[in-house]
Amino acid sequence: MSSAHRRVVLEVNLGTVRNNFQKIATAVSPCGVMAVLKANAYGLGARAVGEAVAGAGVNRFGVAELDEALDLLYLGVPVQILGSVLAEEIPEAVACGIVLPIPDRETGQRISDACVRQSRQALCHVKIDTGMGRLGFPADGDADVRFVGSLPGLVLEGVFTHFPMAYRRGSAVTEAQIESFLAMLGRLDSAGMGFRLRHAANSDAINNVGRVYREPFNMVRTGINLYGCFDTEGARAVDVRSVLTLRTRLMAVRELPAGATVGYGCTFQTPARMRVGTISAGYADGLPLALSNRGRVLIGGRVCPVVGRISMDYTTVDLSQAPDARSGDVVTCIGTDGDDQVNIDEWAAIKGTHAYDIICSIGGRGERRYRSV
Ligand SMILES: Cc1ncc(COP(=O)(O)O)c(C=O)c1O
The missing domain is CATH 3.20.20.10 (Alanine racemase)
Incomplete structure (x- = not known):
């Protein structure tokens, strides 16, 4: 590919x-x-x-x-x-x-x-x-x-x-x-x-x-310290830094009426008219299913909570706090955007796991891009 x-x-x-x-x-x-x-x-x-x-x-x-x-x-x-x-x-x-x-x-x-x-x-x-x-x-x-x-x-x-x-x-x-x-x-x-x-x-x-x-x-x-991560428990004595960001794109911006259901299992229903974004990453790209209705991504530096269940290729997010978001925009799943940051520990805590599981689960579909500075 x-x-x-x-x-x-x-x-x-x-x-x-x-x-x-x-x-x-x-x-x-x-x-x-x-x-x-x-x-x-x-x-x-x-x-x-x-x-x-x-x-x-x-x-x-x-x-x-x-x-x-x-x-x-x-x-x-x-x-x-x-x-x-x-x-x-x-x-x-x-x-x-x-x-x-x-x-x-x-x-x-x-x-x-x-x-x-x-x-x-x-x-x-x-x-x-x-x-x-x-x-x-x-x-x-x-x-x-x-x-x-x-x-x-x-x-x-x-x-x-x-x-x-x-x-x-x-x-x-x-x-x-x-x-x-x-x-x-x-x-x-x-x-x-x-x-x-x-x-x-x-x-x-x-x-x-x-x-x-x-x-x-x-x-x-x-191993894990090289990648800037730690086990969930224990001291963090060596000052290592996170080495990775995981980004995708906003595929669609949709205006849903009050009462609309979102995603498999209809686990989310819009409480009012809502702008819902569909981002091009799902559990096949390492987004834990546990982020369903609990995780968040950053778009244009704004926090966009996950709504509905994460699916294989797509995830739906609430764009209420990102009124300027447009189809094609960059979406930060892990990493820094503006003043905010989503880190691996946040995902690990939501999934009830450790950083090893999170980074090993990112999957092979995405491009690995390497920076040297
Ligand atoms: C035998 C052995 N040594 C060292 C390591 C590295 O562990 P860590 O990533 O926690 O540094 C592993 C990884 O599981 C291992 O199996």
Whole structure:
């Protein structure tokens, strides 16, 4: 689809992404920083975001799956898969030098087999499950970790764990995770197994758990902070700024009589004669259904409340406060217009979710437009 004809534009300010990266890197220095670019950089565009931080001193990129990793190799920055790998992903990952996670014996064995078959080595990070309950060796699984350490072809460059509750400052859960992780590292070290890179912190931990960017930890993994967002709960210690605006166009301005119903389910009825605008964006473009009769957009700097239910391609808004609005006008769904601003947190609060869900849901139909200042 030609970008000239896209109605919805997601604009990402790569200059702000770079500034955010630098603020995070300064906050955690001398720790290294992995930029987490999985899921197409949370929907914003992995290549563009990767290029923005590649020259700013990023240590590596973190992704979820092989295709995401292959797509970023051209930048010359090490690319690491975070969770686990399927058997069929391993041969190509090894051949292409992707840094691989080892969350269990079986995966370690498969990666080793591929290395032997290809006469190559693979850089790997051992994943320890200290309480996330998803993937990884248990924190008392020393024997299994030592087993993978003995397998041919594997270079165990790093060891890591992941926090489910790092947004909560002083959380006993996080403290217990850190303790069990460090205890395991100590035992493995005594058994002669050291790891060059040791990491646990995501954005939540960077903002709430200071000790995870001090020795023995020497790398953090940040995603949501790069994009200027935070989890709903917890401190916002690093001064990162929002990087995105979501805009569309006003398709029609219509004068409806009193008592007219608007949208699927007829959830809104005009209390009096009303100018209703139909904007060219709906839930397929990331506007949460929960904004129905509750959200707002900005047109010409004026607030226009959503009326009726959000539909797939269109949303209807009350134009009472925007008497000059005309078909074709720019509509700000997220971002600043005049003195007002609609931000991601506002949508997240209405939907009862977090910023991750909002930005990952923006959808692929709109044009991604990148600014560097
Ligand atoms: C293992 C791992 N580390 C780090 C991150 C980055 O998290 P955040 O975006 O909260 O910084 C993620 C993302 O979910 C992850 O899965």
